[in-house]
Structures are given as C-alpha cells and as structure tokens.
Amino acid sequence: MTDKPPIRGSDLKKTPHLPHDEGGPVFSAPWEAKAFAITVDLHKQGLFEWSEWCDTLSEEIKSAQAKGDPDLGDTYYQHWLSALEKLVTVKRVTSMDTLAAAKEDWRAADHHRGFGEAPVLVKGAGGAEHQH
Amino acid sequence: MAHDHDHPHNKPLSDTELRVKALESILLEKELIDAEAIDLVVETYETKIGPRNGARVVAKAWTDADYKSRLLENATDAIAELGFSGVQGEDMLVVENTDDVHNIVVCTLCSCYPWPTLGLPPVWYKAAPYRAKVVKDPRGVLDEFGVALPEDTEIRVWDSNAELRYLVLPKRPDGTDDMSEEQLADIVTRDSMIGTGLVSAP
Known part of the structure; x- marks a missing residue:
C-alpha cells in the first residue's frame, strides 16, 4: 500500500500534467453552456440520435487533433460547437452559408450596440446574402 | 472601425x-429550440445535476444489500429509483471495486x-x-492521481460510448460502520466513481 494521503475529488493539484478543474462549474464561458444546452434540446426534440451526436463530436475531435490541437480539454467546447454546426447542416436545418451570414449580422449588431446594451439583430446588416 | 469619440x-x-449567437437565432426562428428550455438545461446542469447524485447511489448500495444487487443487475432502473435519469444515463452499467x-x-x-x-x-x-494514457498505462494514471493499489489488484478499464455509460461502485472504506447513508454520501468523491480515486474514511 501507499503512505501517500488519498486525494479528494477536488484536489487534483497533484496531477500537474493532466489538465484539471476544481470539480466546480463545468462551463468556462456562457457560450459553452449555450452550445451545450442547444445540443441537448435539439436531441430532446428528436432532431438526432445521441449516437449520431457522439459520432460527429468524435470526428471533430479527431480532425482537430490531426490539425495539431493538443486537445487538453480547454478546446473541448470549440470542438463541440463545430460538431453542432456540422450536424445541423447535415440535418439540413440550415447551411454553413446561412450560419456565416447570420454571424456577420450579429457582428454588425454587436458593433452598433450602445455601451452596456444588448446587441439587436438586423438581418442583412452584416452584408452577406442570406439564403433561405 | 476607426472612430474618434470618447464613450466607453x-x-x-x-x-x-x-457563431453561437448565429446558430441560436436561426434555430429559434425555425422554432427548433425553445429559449426557456435552453435556460432550464443550463440551470439544471449548473445547479442540480452533479456527482452528489452518484454519491447517493453509492451510499445506498453500501447500506442496502437488496438495492446493491438491483444496481449491479440493472443499473439504469436502480438509479432511476432515486430519480436520476435522462440524457447520457439511458443505459448504465455499474462496476464494483x-x-x-x-x-x-x-x-x-x-x-x-x-x-x-x-x-x-x-x-x-x-x-x-x-x-490515451489510461488505456495503455492505467497504473501510471492512478499514480498521477495519488492512488496506489496492491500489485496483484487487477485493473479493468471501461471505455464508455454512446450506448453504454459506466459508474464505478467504489469500496466502502473501513471504519465507517457507524455512519449513516447520508454521512456516507458525503465522503464519496466524483473521482472515486470514475475510478481515479478511492473513498477514504473521514
């Protein structure tokens, strides 16, 4: 046996080269929580099987690793978001072009908002063509 | 972008x-997601679902032999008895240390x-x-977590997938005979239910 004291779930400081959290909140930014929740809700609504989601996410992680991401867990929700975008386009809910155009609209809304105010989306404000 | 005014x-x-905002607005417009449901999912996972649920399952198995056999026999149903079910909990297998x-x-x-x-x-x-490492060198990983096991202990690594998820039933530590189910639940750690930790008596 060992004379090392057993560590508690929240005490992972003894594992310096394994990335760790403090056993606390799992989302490091609100967008991560949002992307997570959208995925769970879409699955509950029946847009895809959970196994389809796992396959898509696994593929995304593999391809990120192939592109040089050390994949230490901190980029996990980046992969999650890319997988979600991919799956909704595979399911023909929307297209990458439409997503890109909406992103530019949001960028314009963000740029024009007053200090402390929430951005207001104006379709087409980003300059890209919307495809419907 | 260059503009010269002095507001913050x-x-x-x-x-x-x-990108998240774009995706969200498109899905909302198509009524494929519901704004309140999204908020509820976030709130649930931030405040209501966590390793305390698993700890209650473990503590009950430690104190109730019938429950433990149900848990090892059909984990999904036994866990649902305590009210825990949902996405990624549909098909559970409990493995006992x-x-x-x-x-x-x-x-x-x-x-x-x-x-x-x-x-x-x-x-x-x-x-x-x-x-990557836990499959090749589970003992090395356990060492990094500060867990050392006797050399003759067999270590089994379980690879979760979309169909089946595993929960480790850790060993109840010695010297806890007098503790209640509730007190036991307090000493069960998340890592002990993944297998990267052991439960120790307080």
Whole structure:
C-alpha cells in the first residue's frame, strides 16, 4: 500500500500534467453552456440520435487533433460547437452559408450596440446574402 | 472601425460567441429550440445535476444489500429509483471495486459520461492525455492521481460510448460502520466513481 494521503475529488493539484478543474462549474464561458444546452434540446426534440451526436463530436475531435490541437480539454467546447454546426447542416436545418451570414449580422449588431446594451439583430446588416 | 469619440466601448464579442449567437437565432426562428428550455438545461446542469447524485447511489448500495444487487443487475432502473435519469444515463452499467479488482472509466473517442449521476465531466476527463494514457498505462494514471493499489489488484478499464455509460461502485472504506447513508454520501468523491480515486474514511 501507499503512505501517500488519498486525494479528494477536488484536489487534483497533484496531477500537474493532466489538465484539471476544481470539480466546480463545468462551463468556462456562457457560450459553452449555450452550445451545450442547444445540443441537448435539439436531441430532446428528436432532431438526432445521441449516437449520431457522439459520432460527429468524435470526428471533430479527431480532425482537430490531426490539425495539431493538443486537445487538453480547454478546446473541448470549440470542438463541440463545430460538431453542432456540422450536424445541423447535415440535418439540413440550415447551411454553413446561412450560419456565416447570420454571424456577420450579429457582428454588425454587436458593433452598433450602445455601451452596456444588448446587441439587436438586423438581418442583412452584416452584408452577406442570406439564403433561405 | 476607426472612430474618434470618447464613450466607453463594449468588449467585442469573439468569433466563437458570434457563431453561437448565429446558430441560436436561426434555430429559434425555425422554432427548433425553445429559449426557456435552453435556460432550464443550463440551470439544471449548473445547479442540480452533479456527482452528489452518484454519491447517493453509492451510499445506498453500501447500506442496502437488496438495492446493491438491483444496481449491479440493472443499473439504469436502480438509479432511476432515486430519480436520476435522462440524457447520457439511458443505459448504465455499474462496476464494483473489490479487494481483487479496481475499475476505471474513460471515453477514448470523445467524452461519454453518465451525466445524471456525475454531472458534466471534468476537463481532464475530456483531455487527450487521460483518454490515451489510461488505456495503455492505467497504473501510471492512478499514480498521477495519488492512488496506489496492491500489485496483484487487477485493473479493468471501461471505455464508455454512446450506448453504454459506466459508474464505478467504489469500496466502502473501513471504519465507517457507524455512519449513516447520508454521512456516507458525503465522503464519496466524483473521482472515486470514475475510478481515479478511492473513498477514504473521514
């Protein structure tokens, strides 16, 4: 046996080269929580099987690793978001072009908002063509 | 972008944040998601679902032999008895640690994890070093977590997937005979239910 004291779930400081959290909140930014929740809700609504989601996410992680991401867990929700975008386009809910155009609209809304105010989306404000 | 006025500036949203907003607004417009449901999911996973659920399952199995046999027989149903079910908890298998066998759980492909009993996985569980190393060198990983087991203990590594998720039933520590189920639940750690930790008496 060992004379090392057993560590508690929240005490992972003894594992310096394994990335760790403090056993606390799992989302490091609100967008991560949002992307997570959208995925769970879409699955509950029946847009895809959970196994389809796992396959898509696994593929995304593999391809990120192939592109040089050390994949230490901190980029996990980046992969999650890319997988979600991919799956909704595979399911023909929307297209990458439409997503890109909406992103530019949001960028314009963000740029024009007053200090402390929430951005207001104006379709087409980003300059890209919307495809419907 | 260059403009010369002196009002305070918002921090611009990052490209990633804009992508999430784009996706969200399109799905809302198509009524494929519901704004309140989204908020509820976030709130649930931030405040209600976590390893305390799994700890209650473990403590009950330690104190109720009938429950333990139901749990090992049909984990999904036995866990649902305590009210824990949902996404990533549909098909559960509980693996029991004994004097001879220590179980440890991973998802080598991505991050399959029993959400209803353990909440969302810690960062290290989702990271490549853990996912790759635990299969090749489970003892080395346990060592990094400060867990040393007798040499003759068999270590079994279970690879979770979309169909089946595992929960480790850790060994009840010696010297806890007088503790109530509730007190026992307090000493069960998340890591002990993944297999990267042991439960110790307080």
